[in-house]
Amino acid sequence: MPRVALRDIHKRFGSTEALRGANLELAPGEIHAVLGENGAGKSTLVRALYGLVRPDRGEILIDGVPREISTPRRALELGIGLVHQHFMLVPALTVAENLLLGEPLPAFLRRAELRARAREILELYDLGLDPDAPADSLAVAERQRLEIVRALARGVGVLILDEPTAVLAPSEAAALLSLLPRLRERGTTVLFISHKLAEITAVCDRVTVLRAGRSVATRPVAGLAAAELGRWMVGEALPPPGSPPAMAAGAPALRLQDLRVPGLGGIDLELRAGEVLAIAGIDGNGQGPLEEVLAGVLPIGSGTLEVLRPPLAVLSGDRQRTGLVLDLSIGENLALSEAAGAGRERLYRYGFLRSSELQRVARESIARFEIRGAPDLQARALSGGNQQKLCVARALGGEPRVLVAVNPTRGLDVAATAAVREELRERARAGAAVLLISTDLDEVLELGTRVCVLFRGRLTAVEPERRTRERIGELMLGLGGA
Amino acid sequence: MDAIGVALLLATLRLSVPLAIAAMGELVAERAGVLNIGIEGMMLAGAFAAFAVGATTGSVGLALAAGMLAGAALAALFALFVIGRNSDPIVCGMAINVLALGVTGSAYRVLLPAGASTLTSPVMPEVAPGVNGFVLVTALQVATVVLFLSRTRWGLAVRAVGESAEAAHAQGVRVLRTRWAATIFGGVCAGLAGSSLVLWLTDTFVEGMTSGRGFIALALVLFGGYRPGRIVLGALLFGGASALQFRLQARGVEIPYNLLLMTPYVLTLVVLTLFAGRAKGPADLARPFVARE
Numbered sequence: 001m002p003r004v005a006l007r008d009i010h011k012r013f014g015s016t017e018a019l020r021g022a023n024l025e026l027a028p029g030e031i032h033a034v035l036g037e038n039g040a041g042k043s044t045l046v047r048a049l050y051g052l053v054r055p056d057r058g059e060i061l062i063d064g065v066p067r068e069i070s071t072p073r074r075a076l077e078l079g080i081g082l083v084h085q086h087f088m089l090v091p092a093l094t095v096a097e098n099l100l101l102g103e104p105l106p107a108f109l110r111r112a113e114l115r116a117r118a119r120e121i122l123e124l125y126d127l128g129l130d131p132d133a134p135a136d137s138l139a140v141a142e143r144q145r146l147e148i149v150r151a152l153a154r155g156v157g158v159l160i161l162d163e164p165t166a167v168l169a170p171s172e173a174a175a176l177l178s179l180l181p182r183l184r185e186r187g188t189t190v191l192f193i194s195h196k197l198a199e200i201t202a203v204c205d206r207v208t209v210l211r212a213g214r215s216v217a218t219r220p221v222a223g224l225a226a227a228e229l230g231r232w233m234v235g236e237a238l239p240p241p242g243s244p245p246a247m248a249a250g251a252p253a254l255r256l257q258d259l260r261v262p263g264l265g266g267i268d269l270e271l272r273a274g275e276v277l278a279i280a281g282i283d284g285n286g287q288g289p290l291e292e293v294l295a296g297v298l299p300i301g302s303g304t305l306e307v308l309r310p311p312l313a314v315l316s317g318d319r320q321r322t323g324l325v326l327d328l329s330i331g332e333n334l335a336l337s338e339a340a341g342a343g344r345e346r347l348y349r350y351g352f353l354r355s356s357e358l359q360r361v362a363r364e365s366i367a368r369f370e371i372r373g374a375p376d377l378q379a380r381a382l383s384g385g386n387q388q389k390l391c392v393a394r395a396l397g398g399e400p401r402v403l404v405a406v407n408p409t410r411g412l413d414v415a416a417t418a419a420v421r422e423e424l425r426e427r428a429r430a431g432a433a434v435l436l437i438s439t440d441l442d443e444v445l446e447l448g449t450r451v452c453v454l455f456r457g458r459l460t461a462v463e464p465e466r467r468t469r470e471r472i473g474e475l476m477l478g479l480g481g482a
Numbered sequence: 483m484d485a486i487g488v489a490l491l492l493a494t495l496r497l498s499v500p501l502a503i504a505a506m507g508e509l510v511a512e513r514a515g516v517l518n519i520g521i522e523g524m525m526l527a528g529a530f531a532a533f534a535v536g537a538t539t540g541s542v543g544l545a546l547a548a549g550m551l552a553g554a555a556l557a558a559l560f561a562l563f564v565i566g567r568n569s570d571p572i573v574c575g576m577a578i579n580v581l582a583l584g585v586t587g588s589a590y591r592v593l594l595p596a597g598a599s600t601l602t603s604p605v606m607p608e609v610a611p612g613v614n615g616f617v618l619v620t621a622l623q624v625a626t627v628v629l630f631l632s633r634t635r636w637g638l639a640v641r642a643v644g645e646s647a648e649a650a651h652a653q654g655v656r657v658l659r660t661r662w663a664a665t666i667f668g669g670v671c672a673g674l675a676g677s678s679l680v681l682w683l684t685d686t687f688v689e690g691m692t693s694g695r696g697f698i699a700l701a702l703v704l705f706g707g708y709r710p711g712r713i714v715l716g717a718l719l720f721g722g723a724s725a726l727q728f729r730l731q732a733r734g735v736e737i738p739y740n741l742l743l744m745t746p747y748v749l750t751l752v753v754l755t756l757f758a759g760r761a762k763g764p765a766d767l768a769r770p771f772v773a774r775e
Binding site: 047050051052053072076084088093097100101105110150 | 635642645649656762
């Protein structure tokens with residue numbers, strides 16, 4: 001009987017479907033990996049198991065018994081512990097207080113007693129920390145060890161580690177990985193979330209691959225080829241619905257030479273008019289700094305960044321955070337952009353906003369980009385797809401000759417995705433240079449005239465003759481080679 | 483000590499105690515992450531309830547119970563919106579203050595129609611000259627809050643919930659329940675502080691008689707750096723300065739009275755700002771919490 005079974009879990013957040021039928025079974029005493037790209041639903045799935053996310057559909061069985069896990073408290077009672085991706089210690093409390101928080105403690109606490117109990121637990125697990133040190137004075141790896149020890153001290157039989165190595169240095173990650181077989185020996189079932197293939201093949205017994213909210217395969221790790229895992233993770237090869245703009249020998253429009261900022265190590269690229277240069281990669285490999293440096297938010301560390309054919313516009317995929325001011329209207333959001341160019345001056349007279357002109361511009365954009373909403377409607381009231389169309393409308397409103405699009409279709413439905421992609425292709429055909437930074441491999445293959453992969457802050461060009469899903473998947477996982 | 487000194491000391495106690503009681507309650511609520519700016523209203527409600535029950539029954543005990551109950555009831559209303567529905571604590575707190583001012587004013591007029599003979603409430607008996615139950619309660623309350631926060635399981639839960647509700651929740655601490663309890667405790671304290679205005683400082687009720695004492699208590703928590711000892715010192719300082727300026731006014735000292743009125747506020751502000759340092763408040767203060775997405 002599986003120790004834990006999640007069956008057909010569905011979860012929707014607003015307009016985003018995070019899980020659409022995920023299954024997961026943990027055998028007692030195994031190290032089970034969940035592999036998937038960013039946004040595949042890994043975190044949502046384990047948060048559902050820990051009582052932090054309420055599934056819309058599906059059931060959770062613990063030792064064969066269906067359970068409603070409504071709070072972490074319930075999960076802990078059932079013997080399930082979670083070590084979060086971002087840590088869950090109370091920074092202002094001490095190591096001892098954090099360790100014993102939520103435990104059945106006596107009503108009146110004696111300092112010495114607390115300290116002794118904490119020291120006992122820390123020594124049992126060979127963790128040399130000062131029980132009286134505030135939690136925020138600990139190093140990242142120490143915090144993580146403390147959380148693992150805390151879960152074990154509470155007697156959890158199923159320990160979930162949500163991307164535990166993402167925040168660790170390589171040597172720390174190795175130490176953590178060597179801990180897992182020792183936990184297995186003690187009879188602990190470990191659920192190990194990762195998007196790093198090497199870690200999974202090194203220590204895990206079985207692996208479940210999640211893709212776009214669905215579990216696509218569960219296999220024993222032994223004898224499994226990394227390439228096969230990569231293919232499951234990024235999807236079967238489908239004929240791309242649209243084809244990328246043909247290679248154009250246009251004039252250089254954007255040139256980066258040995259560009260360095262924290263998180264990016266020496267980026268060289270030349271973007272030409274009429275092409276889409278697509279940069280693939282798993283989130284967190286330098287996409288953020290690249291977007292910010294191109295948007296002018298992050299100062300250049302060293303190297304050069306030349307915009308040879310201005311204006312440049314950035315279309316951000318994070319529409320709710322950096323894309324739109326959600327409380328402003330559609331028209332006001334359009335008027336915000338400095339890149340609105342010639343149109344922008346018309347919006348003002350003697351420094352005052354001309355509402356009639358604003359209405360006209362908004363109506364134009366609404367018609368052209370088929371946004372479902374009136375000019376005065378708050379951006380918040382739009383669906384995700386329409387919000388993104390509004391971002392597109394604003395980015396393209398100033399007729400940019402260099403367009404940087406970052407995950408432009410993240411969280412959009414099929415129709416909205418197709419519309420945004422067609423718009424980008426259309427721009428390139430019209431002579432603009434498009435730099436697409438996307439974690440969606442389908443999008444990269446569908447739009448990219450040329451394809452590069454960003455891995456750990458470095459850019460690798462994909463050879464045109466080897467432009468396959470498999471090859472790009474390898475590069476995304478750092479299995480470059482030749 | 484001469485008679486004037488003693489009188490000044492007693493006046494200081496009388497003016498400090500209500501502030502200290504209310505501020506201790508607010509401290510516990512804030513340490514749990516609940517910013518309750520409705521304590522002004524909760525004090526006023528407590529004052530009125532203590533007056534109404536005290537004047538009609540003549541019992542100090544019943545008056546106190548009524549005052550604390552009124553504070554608790556308003557706190558529950560506040561918690562219902564702020565904790566239960568994640569409404570804005572500033573807006574809800576102001577609503578509570580306005581509500582309390584209106585309701586107590588109307589109820590007072592119902593209780594005492596114009597022209598009726600005045601009602602007086604009983605007075606808290608003294609156990610020693612100048613020392614009554616309120617003084618003892620304050621001393622006890624400060625000690626209890628200090629020990630509660632640092633030395634009990636629930637105090638640990640309160641601090642954890644106020645610093646990081648999410649992390650506490652992930653460890654099985656009942657975040658909402660803890661915040662509810664802390665808010666109700668704050669309301670009870672505010673009600674008690676309001677009762678002291680009626681049962682000790684005066685023997686009657688006046689519309690809006692708290693006259694900003696709730697806000698002073700709120701400020702004491704902040705400027706006292708969320709530390710009980712400093713908050714009590716702040717309350718004593720404010721009470722002392724108030725007592726002194728009343729005396730100077732009564733003596734007819736050649737200082738404009740409005741300058742004198744200002745001194746307790748300025749003095750407390752300056753002293754606490756200088757000596758409290760830069761204390762950090764609870765990290766999750768006034769942040770809404772969603773247990774399960």
